[in-house]
Amino acid sequence: MEKRRADIIAEQLEERIFDGTFADGDRLDEARLAEQFGVSRTPLREALQRLARSGLVELIQRRGAFVRQPGPVELLEMFEVMAELEAVCGRLAAKRISDTALVHLDEANQKCQAAVEARDPDAYYSENERFHKIIYKESGNSFLETETVLLHRRLQPFRRQQLRLRGRMVQSMSEHTSILEALERGDAEAAASALRGHVAIQGEKFHSLMSTLKSAAE
Amino acid sequence: MEKRRADIIAEQLEERIFDGTFADGDRLDEARLAEQFGVSRTPLREALQRLARSGLVELIQRRGAFVRQPGPVELLEMFEVMAELEAVCGRLAAKRISDTALVHLDEANQKCQAAVEARDPDAYYSENERFHKIIYKESGNSFLETETVLLHRRLQPFRRQQLRLRGRMVQSMSEHTSILEALERGDAEAAASALRGHVAIQGEKFHSLMSTLKSAAE
DNA sequence: GTCAATATTTTTGTATACAAGAATGATGGT
DNA sequence: ACCATCATTCTTGTATACAAAAATATTGAC
Structure with a gap:
């Protein structure tokens, strides 16, 4: 049962948000992160959408993904x-x-x-x-x-x-x-x-x- | 405020699920639907993921998207x-x-x-x-x-x-x-x-x- | 004829390429 | 010097291309 890369990346990003690597308001650059994880932008975007669902990330049209820690x-x-x-x-x-x-x-x-x-x-x-x-x-x-x-x-x-x-x-x-x-x-x-x-x-x-x-x- | 195609498609798919065009258990073929909506598979896949989040669709690894009406x-x-x-x-x-x-x-x-x-x-x-x-x-x-x-x-x-x-x-x-x-x-x-x-x-x-x-x- | 193993075809998942909008910087006018 | 406008660059959104896995069809043995 090989997991999808998008899931693995979502988990890792989640961790980095919780441990403070990414602070509130930070923009998550798709290209940068894709390179960092060694994947293309496609699975990374899927991961971001997943995080958006759990409320950790806010997706703004044509502007990107921003970390959104609850105040x-x-x-x-x-x-x-x-x-x-x-x-x-x-x-x-x-x-x-x-x-x-x-x-x-x-x-x-x-x-x-x-x-x-x-x-x-x-x-x-x-x-x-x-x-x-x-x-x-x-x-x-x-x-x-x-x-x-x-x-x-x-x-x-x-x-x-x-x-x-x-x-x-x-x-x-x-x-x-x-x-x-x-x-x-x-x-x-x-x-x-x-x-x-x-x-x-x-x-x-x-x-x-x-x-x-x-x-x-x- | 131009909407994303993925959002529009998600809405339309949602409607078709509610109005019974797609019944419970139906598989949603990416290629077919993409052609039907006149877009590529990329935004369609995003739409499917959105529907999966609201529970209308179940995404199974390497098998596709299935309509999942609550019993x-x-x-x-x-x-x-x-x-x-x-x-x-x-x-x-x-x-x-x-x-x-x-x-x-x-x-x-x-x-x-x-x-x-x-x-x-x-x-x-x-x-x-x-x-x-x-x-x-x-x-x-x-x-x-x-x-x-x-x-x-x-x-x-x-x-x-x-x-x-x-x-x-x-x-x-x-x-x-x-x-x-x-x-x-x-x-x-x-x-x-x-x-x-x-x-x-x-x-x-x-x-x-x-x-x-x-x-x-x- | 049935079953198993293999080949073929689909279909999903990922990478890359391209188009369009937003951010940024340059240029020119006042 | 400051502001507005335009050009450039960067980034997102979408399309296409490719790889890998699953489904299906085919072949062959019994």
């Missing part, structure tokens, strides 16, 4: 939507979740607990992701699931660093527990609001993180 | 998500909506009423759309707004016919009124659940429409 306002908006989507997943999952999924959820949660005790943010991060993805799936709505996963991925680079904040992992854990309990009780509204709060707080943390960075830079 | 199950899922997104817009808008927007909403609603009395589904449809789009915007979250508009558009062809169902316009009107009242009171939860119900019922109507079509075909 603080848009990020807050995205976090808000993420919180609401997770809340919806939770509300639906509370009514539809299977017993085995509840077991898996409990397992993921326990591994989270272990990661907290080991003070291992990376382990926590991956188990946390598993926890949330189970809930997306158990919403019983695969369209919702894919849309939620998509936004989750888009926010990933902005959320990861937050776990390093003092006390965040412990707090996150306790939120997980109340989410799990609500799902076990089948309490749709409780699950929804617990998840909403759990994610919304990330947006707020992000916000304060941003402003500290801002003021530190002055 | 009944996926449609129900999409309507469910639409209902939840509108509910979220409503919940946020209840807290954030401006007075002038409330006036505009009321105006749109009155025009809806007039359309009901004139038994004019087309007029109702367009005013109804205005009504909903005001709410999306007044959520105060432009990311949410664009995402919601996007899904709205994707469901448009499946929703339009429903207004012809007996009594649907009248019922829809009364739902509008309770939505408007909830927003005027600033009652977030009432607005959310009113909108959720208002949209969810479209999914259900669609479902029954589908099953009657199914049984009629047997």
Whole structure:
């Protein structure tokens, strides 16, 4: 299953945007990049269109592709939507979740607990992701699931660093527990609001993180 | 502001998929279509990729582009998500909506009423759309707004016919009124659940429409 | 006649070539 | 010196050409 060059290039460009090689507003020169990747402009253009879809790049007619990092306002908006989507997943999952999924959820949660005790943010991060993805799936709505996963991925680079904040992992854990309990009780509204709060707080943390960075830079 | 050919072609292909010229599963031959549109394969391929992004077409490696109409199950899922997104817009808008927007909403609603009395589904449809789009915007979250508009558009062809169902316009009107009242009171939860119900019922109507079509075909 | 292996034809993916619009620099007038 | 207009250059958008993979047809063995 040989991958298309366009896909490989899209991934690599995505990485370079996230790691800061390309900053916000930079123009992505087709010819330059094509040479750099050792391909022609054709697959490179396809890659750019793909990035435009995920919102990382803005394609302007007859002018080219520009890196488009979401600003603080848009990020807050995205976090808000993420919180609401997770809340919806939770509300639906509370009514539809299977017993085995509840077991898996409990397992993921326990591994989270272990990661907290080991003070291992990376382990926590991956188990946390598993926890949330189970809930997306158990919403019983695969369209919702894919849309939620998509936004989750888009926010990933902005959320990861937050776990390093003092006390965040412990707090996150306790939120997980109340989410799990609500799902076990089948309490749709409780699950929804617990998840909403759990994610919304990330947006707020992000916000304060941003402003500290801002003021530190002055 | 000369449009790109790829965009024009994408629109036209989209139309042909909706109007049934291309059925589910059909392979879209690049060469044939390119000749038909009088362009080369390059812009046509770009158009196909665009359609793939909106989910109308599935691109399979080294095999081509295939029309991919959502089946009944996926449609129900999409309507469910639409209902939840509108509910979220409503919940946020209840807290954030401006007075002038409330006036505009009321105006749109009155025009809806007039359309009901004139038994004019087309007029109702367009005013109804205005009504909903005001709410999306007044959520105060432009990311949410664009995402919601996007899904709205994707469901448009499946929703339009429903207004012809007996009594649907009248019922829809009364739902509008309770939505408007909830927003005027600033009652977030009432607005959310009113909108959720208002949209969810479209999914259900669609479902029954589908099953009657199914049984009629047997 | 059926199946398998190979040859041929299509068709996709990529490279290159060309056309048209935008950005940039030069020229000339005031 | 400054601004407007025009020419040049650069870049995007499109067409054509080529390569590689898949689909199809053909041939031959059993």
